[in-house]
Amino acid sequence: MQSKKRTTIYDIAQKLNIAASSVSRALSNSSHVNEATKKLVLKTADELNYKRNNLASNLRKGQSKTIGVVVPFINQNFFSNVIAGIEDASYQKGYNLIICQSNELESKEIKCVNTLINQHVDCIVISLAADSSDHRHLQNIIDNGIQLIQFDRVADELETLKVINDNEQASFEAVSHMIAQGYKRIALLEGPQNLHIFSQRKTGYLNALKKFDMPILDELIIENAWTKELGAKATRKLLSLARPPGAIFASTSDFSALGVLEVASAMGIKVPSELGICGYSNEAFTEITSPSITTIDQFSVYMGQTVANLYFQEMANKDTEVVPKTISIKPKLIVRSSTLRKG
């Protein structure tokens, strides 16, 4: 393995009988080289199949042109889209991506962060694990002089660059829409409230109810209904109430909403006429269920691009210190059949 040695600038230098420094300058297109020798070096480099050793280059230059990304799961729609967006923007700037998944565990998240620090990445982009409570490892990133950008699931109290969705507003609009459709007694399936994204969605829900003078009913607010199964379970509970809800807002995810839909279908309850359903995330499948599910699009790919470009922008003015900044992307309510019972 790895038996053959790669050609280095010294090999090129030796062959052309010049100094390695000249080779380096030629390859980096410096102005302090003669055009003739530059061409010669380039030609020889090509002949010898030279590839720059970025490890050495980065070590010397003190930067790695690499962005580290930590997400709970790579293969969740939202995150894979964000990563695709980051990759897209980063590639254009010649940056590489190192990807880690925290599996929603703080312990693994910490290890991932440490690995990335060791790798001397220039920037770490992170969306917190569900059980991440202590944020010393994030502070550690900053202390090591690495740019930190949080997205979606952020630690509010840390003053860093952030890219988030306006969850509260989106949630407010979704619930307002359901109210406008004449739904009463709108239930909420909520996620772990230590993640701000979920508490914000709850706030949006509460605000909408308040604005339209609708009562807030504790029995209609179900904690931790994150998955399809939990959504289904919550729905069974809600629908067996003495006064069941007229609509259910699965603020955690579309999967949860799917669970709602399946239980409703199984119980012979008609959607949207007897029960309205709204999910969150605009997963591909929401379009093809019957009825199709109203949901909220988060512009995930765009979000990834925004994250990367935010970093490059900040880097562009190196001189000025980075000021904490939050970019809020407004999600879009996608109204579909599951909440449409008027015109």
Added chain:
Amino acid sequence: MQSKKRTTIYDIAQKLNIAASSVSRALSNSSHVNEATKKLVLKTADELNYKRNNLASNLRKGQSKTIGVVVPFINQNFFSNVIAGIEDASYQKGYNLIICQSNELESKEIKCVNTLINQHVDCIVISLAADSSDHRHLQNIIDNGIQLIQFDRVADELETLKVINDNEQASFEAVSHMIAQGYKRIALLEGPQNLHIFSQRKTGYLNALKKFDMPILDELIIENAWTKELGAKATRKLLSLARPPGAIFASTSDFSALGVLEVASAMGIKVPSELGICGYSNEAFTEITSPSITTIDQFSVYMGQTVANLYFQEMANKDTEVVPKTISIKPKLIVRSSTLRKG
């Protein structure tokens, strides 16, 4: 930016008044250090918040403990699952992942490969772009002493490590199943034949027809019906034939199958009684369409783990040369409502 300098082994050495080499040995838990000094070094390293500079370490050691991955799109279900599998297995071995997407373009694929070579990754894992025809860049990987593992979409003629699905067999089983269900005139939606995965699926289709003495009808074989839209278009064409097909095998993807289903529903054609539909990939949504769609599961996460473990296995016996080896994973036919019209 990057203003503060990180602590190095020299800082630790200076503080303890010992040589840097001793610090290095202590940190790498070498046996050639006194237990007392080892403890002292570890303690001081912790106090000074020391993080090893992997760039330097890797440069010196001539290996990067990094695996490069090139896929067409990170945010396609199959690929994000494979990547999750690779990450999972790699993380356990202390390896990092650098991820690139080729966007199905050979030109970008080549650039990605070159970047990874420059990064001195230890291994490159790749699934070819649809328009990748020339494979010099893959040869280049090998010539640079980097282990190459192809998966799913592989270049057969290159003798490398490969992890593939037995597409032919899976396809054969799917078509056999449809025949057993009594479907006649089974149509095939096929993908670009320069990708072997698609030509293999076609072969499986043809073999099944042959085995059961069914005629091969060219009018029932539609090229390039890869997406939902193209699947829909193909279906309109097929269903308007003088003698339309009794079933459609969308061998390209579940999205294509979804296009088939939507057109059939729109035309009032009953699935599965009047038309059988089978997709490929076991996308999440196939379970929730009505009727649910018969498809083929590729065990994508497992495939990723297999890829990574194949690499680690080969590395385990460094002495012996790596022999080209192909691991074939048998996909599983998932029979659902869309092809079930008997018992």
Added chain:
DNA sequence: TAAATGTACGCAATCGATTGCAATTCGAAA
């Protein structure tokens, strides 16, 4: 012609960690 400016290129240090070899210490065996 002398001085000044500029171009091209080599030397050597540097980034931070690792490692072969040499040097030192210390206790044990002869």
Added chain:
DNA sequence: TTTCGAATTGCAATCGATTGCGTACATTTA
């Protein structure tokens, strides 16, 4: 007491690319 070897530790080279500084030579200007 001398000798040998094991255990520690230090020295210095090394991985490959970059870059500040200095030098040699050519060109321009006074």
